[in-house]
Amino acid sequence: MLRRILWGAVGLAAVGLAWSWGHAVFGPFxxxxxxxxxxxxxxxxxSGEVASAVRTTAVQSLLGWVAGCLLGAGLALLASWxxxxxxxxxxxxxxxxxxxxxxxxxxxxxxxxxxxxxPGFTVAITIFPVVFLAxxxxxxxxxxxxxxxxxxxxxSRTLTFIDxxxxxxxxxxxxxxxxxxxxxxxxxxxxxxxxxxxGIGGQLATARAHLDLPEAMAWILLITLLxxxxxxxxxxxxxxxxxxxxxxTVKAGD
Amino acid sequence: xxxxxxxxxxxxxxxxxxxxxxxxxxxQFVAVLGPSGCGKTTLLRIAAGALHPCSGTAENHFKRAxxxxxxxxxAGWMTAxxxxxxxxxxxxxxxxxxxxxxxxxxxxLGFEDADxxxxxxxxxxxxxxxxxxxxxxLMRPDLLLLDEPFNSLDIGLxxxxxxxxxxxxxxMGIAALLVTHDIAEAVRLADRIIVLSPRPSTVVAxxxxxxxxxxxxxxxxxxxxxxxxEIENALLRQRSSPSRSEPAISHSAVIPILRKEIx
Numbered sequence: 001m002l003r004r005i006l007w008g009a010v011g012l013a014a015v016g017l018a019w020s021w022g023h024a025v026f027g028p029f030x031x032x033x034x035x036x037x038x039x040x041x042x043x044x045x046x047s048g049e050v051a052s053a054v055r056t057t058a059v060q061s062l063l064g065w066v067a068g069c070l071l072g073a074g075l076a077l078l079a080s081w082x083x084x085x086x087x088x089x090x091x092x093x094x095x096x097x098x099x100x101x102x103x104x105x106x107x108x109x110x111x112x113x114x115x116x117x118x119p120g121f122t123v124a125i126t127i128f129p130v131v132f133l134a135x136x137x138x139x140x141x142x143x144x145x146x147x148x149x150x151x152x153x154x155x156s157r158t159l160t161f162i163d164x165x166x167x168x169x170x171x172x173x174x175x176x177x178x179x180x181x182x183x184x185x186x187x188x189x190x191x192x193x194x195x196x197x198x199g200i201g202g203q204l205a206t207a208r209a210h211l212d213l214p215e216a217m218a219w220i221l222l223i224t225l226l227x228x229x230x231x232x233x234x235x236x237x238x239x240x241x242x243x244x245x246x247x248x249t250v251k252a253g254d
Numbered sequence: 255x256x257x258x259x260x261x262x263x264x265x266x267x268x269x270x271x272x273x274x275x276x277x278x279x280x281x282q283f284v285a286v287l288g289p290s291g292c293g294k295t296t297l298l299r300i301a302a303g304a305l306h307p308c309s310g311t312a313e314n315h316f317k318r319a320x321x322x323x324x325x326x327x328x329a330g331w332m333t334a335x336x337x338x339x340x341x342x343x344x345x346x347x348x349x350x351x352x353x354x355x356x357x358x359x360x361x362x363l364g365f366e367d368a369d370x371x372x373x374x375x376x377x378x379x380x381x382x383x384x385x386x387x388x389x390x391x392l393m394r395p396d397l398l399l400l401d402e403p404f405n406s407l408d409i410g411l412x413x414x415x416x417x418x419x420x421x422x423x424x425x426m427g428i429a430a431l432l433v434t435h436d437i438a439e440a441v442r443l444a445d446r447i448i449v450l451s452p453r454p455s456t457v458v459a460x461x462x463x464x465x466x467x468x469x470x471x472x473x474x475x476x477x478x479x480x481x482x483x484e485i486e487n488a489l490l491r492q493r494s495s496p497s498r499s500e501p502a503i504s505h506s507a508v509i510p511i512l513r514k515e516i517x
Contacts, residue, residue, distance in 0.1 A: 150344070164329060
């Protein structure tokens, strides 16, 4: 664990060094000093702008992520239940997977205007095919022997789903949901920069308009910290939980 | 009592079972012996109520049947105790009671305390199979359905598991229906041996048996059974289309060896 953290810090320090080198070579109009960006970030935190921007972006990202996961998982359950629905949904999901988020952003801007749920919608519609295909794969990979065992032991449908089906689906759903969460931040900030002008993206767009490079870098730094914090607080525990359930310890015999 | 009369089972166009009549009485250990693919497992599924025959009657007057599977069928994310207690959970037994009962039976079946919280991947093949047996026994069945449960085990472990099951069946006074393609296993365990022909299967022999432990007795009885032409034809007859994974046995090569060794 300590080794992993140490090497993670080494990776981040390498990026910091490359940033300093970039500043030294290209000058302050291309890349400000890392310390300038950190100072700008501290100022933004003190002014209270960070808290409000983070809150707006986090709400939109998480709402979009939850909606995308629910939509993807729900449709996958429908597709596993009915073959015609599966045949109808599979090409739709594959097609949606190929549509770039920027295209959805344009549509969302036209449909919802610049405010409201526009970034959340873009996040949800972009990540739902990822979750749909993962959950469908999980449903297809279920062990029919275990389902028969549950049936022969007269387990109810609810118990079979919770104790037998769901754990097998989670093995596929959790990695997809974790990847989608990383995407959610990026897509949300992009939507805010181009469309809604709220949250972190909105502040980033303002910094760009003012040609305030240290502040722009401060917002980028903040996004990176948020993604890392999400990974440590939410995604890493989920990953380690899945790893525990897989139980990779050596067999006692055999 | 389990009572099958003129049972016929077909999957699509393929007839698997034809006119099978057999009965399992309370506290009786019946072995159904037949070549691979003759519909033995289908017979067990009908007994468990998971399949219904196309024609004929299948009456199960036993109150509670529990199945032990060939591959144990344990959930990889559950501990040994949770797997063993699954049947009780399905029956609505409260958490504390089912955990206690599962622990008790697993310890009785040779588990140590440290093994109880292990997941199936950390258990040996024999331990996994014991969890499967514990899951069935915890249901307090009056009929135990055994679907080639010793197949994947090595010889030593197989013998140990066979002893375990026979002892449990005797102690609990329950009936058991074992399907197997291993004649020695049937001779070792069963009070009655029913031999099925290859698919579409029919009963070719229905024999009383005295279960025995001695290896020489088992071999001698097995050889004597194999000398009966109907059993020899059913179990050793070369199939017209052998599967790729299973080379056909030349019965003309096997029988003389048995006859030579056991005069």
